[in-house]
Structures are given as structure tokens and as C-alpha cells.
Amino acid sequence: MSAPVVFDDVAKWYGEVLGINGVTAQLGPGVTGLLGPNGAGKSTLLKVATGLLRPNRGRVEILGSDPRRDIEIHRRVGFCHDGEDFYDTLSGLDFLRFSLRLNGFGIRQADQLAREALEIVGLADQAHKRVGAYSKGMRQRLKLGQTVAHKPDLILLDEPLAGMDPVGRHRTLELIRQWGEAGCVVVVSSHILHEIDTLTNNIMMLSHGRLLAEGDIHEVRDLLSEHPHQIYIECADPRALSRHLIALEEVQKINFERQRRGIMLETFQPDLLYQQLARVVVEERIEIELMTSPDDNVQAVFDYLTHGRTEESD
Amino acid sequence: MSATAAQSVPSAPDARRNVSLRLGQLRTVIALSLRIARQGKRLWILALVALLPAVPPLIFLLTSVLFPKERTFGVGAMEFFKGTIGTVYLHVVLYVLALVYGLAVISDEVEGKTLVHLLLRPIPRWVVVVGKFLTAWLITALLLVGSLTLTYALSWGVEKDPGAWKHAFAYSNLRILLLDSSVLLFALAAYLAFFTCVGAWFRHGERFGVVFCFGWESLITYLPAKLKWLTLKYHVQTLFPHSVATARFFSLRGKPLSETTCIAILLATIVVFLALAVRSLRRREIR
Numbered sequence: 001m002s003a004p005v006v007f008d009d010v011a012k013w014y015g016e017v018l019g020i021n022g023v024t025a026q027l028g029p030g031v032t033g034l035l036g037p038n039g040a041g042k043s044t045l046l047k048v049a050t051g052l053l054r055p056n057r058g059r060v061e062i063l064g065s066d067p068r069r070d071i072e073i074h075r076r077v078g079f080c081h082d083g084e085d086f087y088d089t090l091s092g093l094d095f096l097r098f099s100l101r102l103n104g105f106g107i108r109q110a111d112q113l114a115r116e117a118l119e120i121v122g123l124a125d126q127a128h129k130r131v132g133a134y135s136k137g138m139r140q141r142l143k144l145g146q147t148v149a150h151k152p153d154l155i156l157l158d159e160p161l162a163g164m165d166p167v168g169r170h171r172t173l174e175l176i177r178q179w180g181e182a183g184c185v186v187v188v189s190s191h192i193l194h195e196i197d198t199l200t201n202n203i204m205m206l207s208h209g210r211l212l213a214e215g216d217i218h219e220v221r222d223l224l225s226e227h228p229h230q231i232y233i234e235c236a237d238p239r240a241l242s243r244h245l246i247a248l249e250e251v252q253k254i255n256f257e258r259q260r261r262g263i264m265l266e267t268f269q270p271d272l273l274y275q276q277l278a279r280v281v282v283e284e285r286i287e288i289e290l291m292t293s294p295d296d297n298v299q300a301v302f303d304y305l306t307h308g309r310t311e312e313s314d
Numbered sequence: 315m316s317a318t319a320a321q322s323v324p325s326a327p328d329a330r331r332n333v334s335l336r337l338g339q340l341r342t343v344i345a346l347s348l349r350i351a352r353q354g355k356r357l358w359i360l361a362l363v364a365l366l367p368a369v370p371p372l373i374f375l376l377t378s379v380l381f382p383k384e385r386t387f388g389v390g391a392m393e394f395f396k397g398t399i400g401t402v403y404l405h406v407v408l409y410v411l412a413l414v415y416g417l418a419v420i421s422d423e424v425e426g427k428t429l430v431h432l433l434l435r436p437i438p439r440w441v442v443v444v445g446k447f448l449t450a451w452l453i454t455a456l457l458l459v460g461s462l463t464l465t466y467a468l469s470w471g472v473e474k475d476p477g478a479w480k481h482a483f484a485y486s487n488l489r490i491l492l493l494d495s496s497v498l499l500f501a502l503a504a505y506l507a508f509f510t511c512v513g514a515w516f517r518h519g520e521r522f523g524v525v526f527c528f529g530w531e532s533l534i535t536y537l538p539a540k541l542k543w544l545t546l547k548y549h550v551q552t553l554f555p556h557s558v559a560t561a562r563f564f565s566l567r568g569k570p571l572s573e574t575t576c577i578a579i580l581l582a583t584i585v586v587f588l589a590l591a592v593r594s595l596r597r598r599e600i601r
Contacts, residue, residue, distance in 0.1 A: 047600065047601070050434060052430065052434070052599060052600040053599045071438060072436050073436075074434055074435055075436045077434075081430055081600075083427050085427035086428065086431070087346070087349075087350050087428055087431070089349070089354075090349060090350070094349070098342060098345075099431065101339075102339055102343070102346075102435040102437055103435055103436060104338070104339065104436065146431075
């Protein structure tokens with residue numbers, strides 16, 4: 001049985017401008033972050049997935065169907081696209097009711113689901129207000145509402161946090177997490193990497209229309225063998241700690257962070273180093289105040305990947 | 315969400331063979347389009363255009379009320395009404411209504427970037443096109459019928475005899491009103507379908523539409539032989555129960571087409587151009 005979302009060597013270009021090229025990936029249940037800078041091809045990929053764009057090459061399979069041929073899959077797919085245009089004369093509630101009626105729901109059910117969706121996205125008190133009078137953040141939430149009102153199995157979100165205030169962002173991230181935990185296939189695109197960092201470890205990274213990496217962020221990081229892992233440690237006596245650590249063969253380099261009583265270690269064997277570190281800390285009774293891996297995150301991996309690419313092209 | 319969806323929301327029925335579902339979706343597209351059109355400026359501007367034919371008989375009526383001795387228009391009410399049909403309605407009102415509303419059927423959604431809301435729903439493209447086409451036809455038909463009725467009523471003001479208005483209710487006269495209205499509504503559907511197609515395929519269909527209406531349709535009918543068969547106007551003119559042709563002299567050559575053939579051609583026009591509009595929507599991509 002194939003994955004819910006399959007891209008097989010998918011390419012799309014607009015005239016001479018490349019949208020995406022040679023994207024091959026399979027996405028399963030849970031949240032997947034689709035990452036890349038503006039113009040990387042994220043929106044193009046999502047539009048190809050929903051059938052709004054026709055790929056020039058390759059195969060797209062969504063829930064077992066070709067999205068350009070089988071319109072019925074839209075019953076099971078919700079897409080929060082990047083546009084901000086609505087029928088401005090309609091109220092938020094009416095817009096959702098019409099959308100649900102078009103999905104085939106009866107009048108009562110459409111009304112019930114529309115109200116539920118507005119409640120979920122926090123627009124219940126603005127239900128009867130004209131969409132034309134909605135703020136950018138409210139429009140974004142309404143778009144999110146129409147994406148999930150019909151309770152789809154596959155949710156595709158193109159920059160869903162754009163234009164939202166901090167409270168709206170927090171609420172939306174929480175919703176996305178819940179949908180993922182409920183078993184939905186959720187794909188969230190963003191160019192703000194730390195947003196995705198808090199949401200999922202499962203990522204797809206695009207740059208210049210090409211898929212740079214796909215899978216668990218930590219596994220992807222481990223594959224970048226030319227870049228040593230960084231470990232930052234803060235403690236009461238960083239000099240004492242560094243004296244013990246410098247003797248370890250797993251440690252490539254130690255930098256002192258004078259401003260913050262910390263040291264930055266670099267290693268190509270992070271797993272072994274963590275074991276040795278635990279031993280040293282216990283034996284020498286060193287009190288660790290903070291320990292982080294600053295480059296074991298989406299931003300760092302993305303920087304490594306795109307930096308390498310830039311150098312190659314240079 | 316799949317788990318909750320399965321529990322709380324019965325999935326919508328399989329639509330492939332469900333005619334009632336498609337009809338329901340068609341009704342929803344029409345209701346949605348009517349809601350949007352109702353609040354647009356276009357409706358009110360075109361309502362004024364549609365009322366233009368009623369202005370001359372209204373002016374005549376007012377002057378004859380104010381100056382009863384000057385009541386010398388020289389033609390009867392029905393003659394005046396038929397003349398208005400053959401000139402103002404057929405050559406101006408019909409074109410303007412069909413051109414403006416027909417071009418907007420799909421292009422409004424494209425330019426307003428709202429088409430995506432329809433294309434992301436499990437509805438066939440033909441439902442979108444037919445639904446929006448029927449909405450455009452309903453609106454323009456209402457404007458046209460209202461205008462025709464008003465013009466018909468006011469036309470009785472041109473009669474010399476002030477008591478002649480009673481003939482407005484005569485069966486023979488009402489029959490002409492009814493038949494003329496029917497032909498114009500049928501013609502409206504054909505022109506709307508044509509312009510729906512133009513609006514779906516071309517970004518700036520207005521120029522083409524103006525050239526078609528006021529160039530092709532007008533000039534070709536003055537040319538001899540069968541060239542005029544390539545216009546919609548020729549087939550529409552054939553269906554009127556009275557003469558409205560503007561170039562009878564050139565029409566002498568060649569056997570005229572029968573009413574049945576003209577009806578078939580206009581019906582085919584509606585079907586073919588709507589099908590082409592559907593094809594355009596199927597091929598369309600949303601960037």
C-alpha cells in the first residue's frame with residue numbers, strides 16, 4: 001500500500017522559470033514541515049499536490065488518486081493556500097456554509113460544521129461579520145477554518161501562520177500538533193524555520209525547486225558528516241571542564257564563550273562524546289547549568305545544506 | 315482528524331452516480347453567485363442600461379401629457395414596440411447585457427482570485443460553469459423582462475387615442491410581447507454562452523466582444539448569401555414573429571433557414587461554447 005502522499009520525480013516550471021524539479025518523496029501520517037526560503041518551490045509543490053497545478057513531469061498520488069483527475073479526493077483533502085482573496089461580501093459563517101455545501105453536506109450539517117470550524121479557529125464571535133472587514137490575521141484563520149471544516153484526512157497548509165498575531169500563532173501551532181496526533185497527514189510549509197522546529201522533527205527541505213533533504217531532522221543532521229556537531233555547555237567552572245574534555249579524542253575543538261561562562265564543543269561523534277561527558281561530569285562533580293545543541297535544529301541543517309549548495313554553484 | 319471525522323461526521327455520499335448531489339451543488343453555485351452578484355455595482359449599472367429603451371416612450375408620454383395638442387408621433391404602439399425590439403434591444407441591450415455578464419462568468423473568479431475556493435471542492439468543472447452561467451442568465455433575464463414589460467406598457471403612450479392603452483391587454487398584442495421576450499431570452503442564453511467561453515479562454519475578452527457585437531454581427535448581416543449564417547443575430551432575427559431584419563434588400567438571395575434550424579443552431583451554440591468554457595476550466599492552473 002502506497003503512502004498517503006507520493007511525489008515521484010515531480011517537476012513543474014512556469015515557462016523558463018523553474019518551480020520544482022525532480023522532487024521524490026513519500027509522506028505519511030503526522031506533521032511534516034515543508035521548509036525553504038521564499039521562492040524555494042513550497043507553494044508550487046502543495047499546489048501540484050492539490051491538483052491546482054499540473055506537473056510537467058513525474059507522478060503525484062494523493063490518497064491513492066491523481067489529484068488532477070479525481071475531484072472526489074477533495075472530500076478528504078483540506079488546503080490552506082497562500083492567497084488572501086475571499087468573497088468579501090459574504091460573512092465568515094456564510095463562506096464556510098457555502099464551502100461545505102459544495103462539499104456535498106446538507107444544510108444543517110454544513111451549518112453545524114461551519115460553526116464548529118469557526119469555534120476551532122477562534123472566529124466564532126466574528127461569524128456574522130463580512131469577510132471584507134476581516135483583518136489579515138482573521139482571514140488567515142478563516143482560511144484555516146475552511147481547510148479543516150469538512151474534517152479531512154490530509155491537511156496541506158501553506159504558510160499558515162503568516163499575518164497572525166503571537167496568540168493566533170500559538171493557537172494554530174497547537175491545532176496543527178493536535179491534527180497530527182489525531183492521525184491526519186499534515187504538511188506545513190514555512191520559511192520561518194524555528195516555527196517548524198517546535199512542531200515536528202519530520203521535514204522536507206526545498207531550495208531552488210529541489211528537494212535538499214527529507215526525513216527526521218536529527219537523522220538528516222547526522223548525515224551531514226562534513227560539519228562537526230556543536231554542543232554548548234554552561235557551568236560554574238568552564239575552564240576545569242574543558243581541561244578534562246580536551247583530552248578526549250571525540251572532541252575536535254573547544255571554544256570559550258567568555259560572556260556566558262560557557263564552552264562550545266565540536267565533535268564528529270556526538271553519541272560517544274555525550275557518554276564521555278556524562279562520565280566526566282559525574283567523576284569530577286561538575287555542576288552543569290545548561291547544555292544545548294545549537295546546530296541540531298532545522299535552521300542549522302538548512303544553513304549547512306544551502307551553504308554547501310551555494311559553494312557548489314560558485 | 316481522520317479518527318474524529320469517522321466518528322462524528324458521516325462522509326458525504328459518493329458523488330459519481332449521484333445526480334441529486336450534483337443538482338444540490340449546482341444550486342449552491344447558483345445561490346453563491348447570486349449572493350455575490352446582488353451586492354455588486356454591475357447589477358445596478360446594467361439595470362440602468364436595460365431601462366434605456368423605456369426612456370423614449372416615457373419622454374413621449376410625458377410630453378403628450380404636458381402638451382396634449384402636440385400628440386403626433388405617427389406610429390401605433392405595437393409598431394413602436396416592435397421597432398424598439400428590432401433596434402435598441404437587438405442591437406444594444408442584448409449585446410451589452412450578454413457581453414458584460416458573459417465575460418464575467420469565469421473571469422470575475424479568475425481576476426478576483428476566488429476560483430481556487432471552487433476548484434478545491436469536489437465539484438465537477440461543468441457544475442461551476444453551468445451554475446455561474448445560469449446565474450448570469452437569471453439576472454440578465456430578469457433585467458430584460460422587466461425592461462421589456464415597462465417599454466411595452468409605455469409604448470401605448472405614443473397612440474393618438476389616449477384610450478388606446480386598453481389594447482395593451484389584447485391577446486394578440488400580449489402574444490407578441492410574450493414571443494418577443496422568449497426569443498430575446500433565448501438569444502440572451504446563446505450570447506451569454508458565447509461570451510462565457512470567450513471570458514474563460516481570454517484575459518481581455520472585452521475588445522474581442524465589442525468587435526464581435528458591433529463589428530462582425532452588424533456588418534456580416536449586410537453581406538449577401540450564406541455568410542450571415544455565421545452570425546447569431548441572423549438566427550435570432552429569424553425567430554421573431556415579426557420582421558426585425560435590418561438588411562432585407564441583401565437577404566433576397568438564398569433560401570432562408572427555417573425556424574427549427576435556427577433554434578437548433580442557437581441550442582448548439584449554447585452547448586458547444588459552454589463545453590469549451592468547461593474545457594478551459596479543466597485545463598486552468600492556479601498559480
